Amino acid sequence: MLRKVPLIVILGSTGTGKTKLSLELAERFGGEIISADSMQVYTNLDIATAKATKEEQARARHHLLDVATPAEPFTVTHFRDAALPIIEQLLAKSKPPIVVGGTNYYIESLLWDILVSTKEEQAATVEQQLSAELMAGMSTAELHQHLAQIDASSANRIHPNNRRKIQRAIEVYQSTGQTLSEKLMEQRQQPGGNRLGGPLRYPHTILLWLRCQQDVLNERLDKRVDGMLQQGLLKELRQFHNSYANVTLQAYTKGVLQTIGYKEFVPYLQKYDAQQDDRLEAYLSEHQYQLPTSEQLLAMESEAEHLAASLKLLSSCCAELKLVTRRYSKKQLKWINNRFLASKDRQVPDLYELDTSIVSAWPEAVFKRAECIIDSYCQAQNCEILPMAKRVHPGADLNEETSHFCAICARHFVGEYQWGLHLKSNKHKRRRESQRRKQREAAEQAARPQSKPVAELPDKTL
Structure with a gap:
């Protein structure tokens, strides 16, 4: 007996091989790939965001790549509203949708009914647009105080420094007349709802979690940054910077301009121009795209001071990118643990762990295991590979909305x-x-008796 065609979701930190597995599974099961990456929805920055190459995209149909320009906003709500119809259409054709990406909140928006949005909100009125402009001129503290007046529960739940969420809560009230807290309560009271939101959308879902030993992953991520330079990262960043850096007054706080892989290079891009890029490209090409060490930079300074200074700044940007990327991979790991494995009362599909640490073992350790899991599910047969055991979060019984x-x-x-x-x-x-x-x-200082000043003796000198 065949089960319903499953929704396949590939989770994992940056650099664990999600793109590779998604292509193999799409070819094996005739599926199509839905990118759930908040930066890959934008045009440009293909190298910086590790977007699937044109050759890879030719192997299987991809959705939600390059669907927005950096000059326009693209939120998780935009993503959800674009992705859900694609999933429904594929399932109707008995083709498995394969959702892959590192933006876990995007994936959550598909699996569960967790977002609050309304028809009125989608067609914003002039008054609402004016209100948005007014809010832009208010400090985050002032916005939080305003939210506390109209929706005390949300103000208590949202961090006072989280401007985006504060504005979002205010906008919901302005566009619907209901507070965000009231809407969340309606959502949570649905059958299958919980404190994180509404119920699971697709019960026929398979979650594949690609894992990698952290030291192996760190080395892999560092090498990927070095490889980006050879692929033409510097030229791509320069073109993007010249086109979009001044597109908004909040250029470095919105959308793709905050992507990992661009913002780390802003100091270099602002200080140097394309001509200096060409000089660096010539140097890097001559040295097999190996950035110079500190000793080599010191030796260069006497002969080519300007080149050495720019190389030093570029090396610093690359080092920052490596550091930020490693931190982000750990953050992704923590998110999956907390939201998928340790949610006390949430409906979570079975989560299967696949170890990608050893590249040579990929066919057996990753692809074959994923194939077995999906095949067994589709055929309604028991699989020898067991899902991960759920665990209890230490804060499961605590109040998380205070x-x-x-x-x-x-x-x-x-x-x-x-x-x-x-x-x-x-x-x-x-x-x-x-x-x-x-x-x-x-207190001790205050308790000590104050010494009296010595009286001056009369001056007897003549």
Whole structure:
């Protein structure tokens, strides 16, 4: 007996091989690929965002690549509204949709009913547009205070520094007349809903999680950055910078202009021009695209000071990109653990782990296992490969919709779990002890008897 055609979702950190597996599964099962990457929806920056190459795109049909320009906004709501009809159409044709990407919130928006949007919101009125302009002129603190007046629950749940979410909550109220809290409550009260939102959309879903040993992944990510230079990253960044850097007054806080792979190079792009890019390209080509070491830069400075300075800045940008990319991969790992494996009352499809650490073992360790999982599911047969066991998050029973402010550290925290972690942290304890020590010293100083000044003796000199 055949089951319904599944929705296949490939999760994983940057650099774990998601594109490779998506192509192999699309060819094996006749599926089509839906990119769930918040940066790959934009045109340009193909190298910086590790977009599937034209040759790879020719192997299987891809959706939601290059569907927006950097000059226009593209939110998770835009993504969801574009992706859901594609999934429905593919399922109707008995073709498995293969969702692949590193933007986990995009993937969540497809799997569960978690976003709040309305028809009124999609057709914004002039008054709403004017309101948006007014909000743009307000500080984040002022916006949070305004939200507290119209929707205290949301203000308590949203971090006071999270301007995007604060504005979003205000916009929902302005466009619908209902608070975001009221809408979330309606969503959560649906059958299958939970504190994270509404129910699961597609019960016939297979989640494949590509994992890689962190030290192996770090080395792989570093090599990928070096490879980007050889693919023409510098030229791509220069063209993009010249076209879009000044497209908005908030250029470095919105959309693709904040993508990993571009913003790290802004210091170089702002200081040097295309002619210097050509000089660096010539140097890199001559040296097999190996950036110079600190010792080599010092030796160069006396003969080619300008070239050495630009190479030094470019090397710094590349080092920053490597660092940020490694951090992002860990953040992706944490998200999947918390939202897919440790949600107490959420309907989560079975999650299967595939180890991509050893490249030579890929056919057996990754592709064959994924093929077996999908085949067994489609044929309604037991699979020898078991899904990952669910785990309990240590904050599962805590209130995650309340805010706390630490006066000692001058920081806000949302949720009892994060608040508890902070109170137990060494940094907080050190600051608390330092404050107590200063208070004791001040009290001791105040308690000491004040010595009386010595009276001046009369001047007897003649």
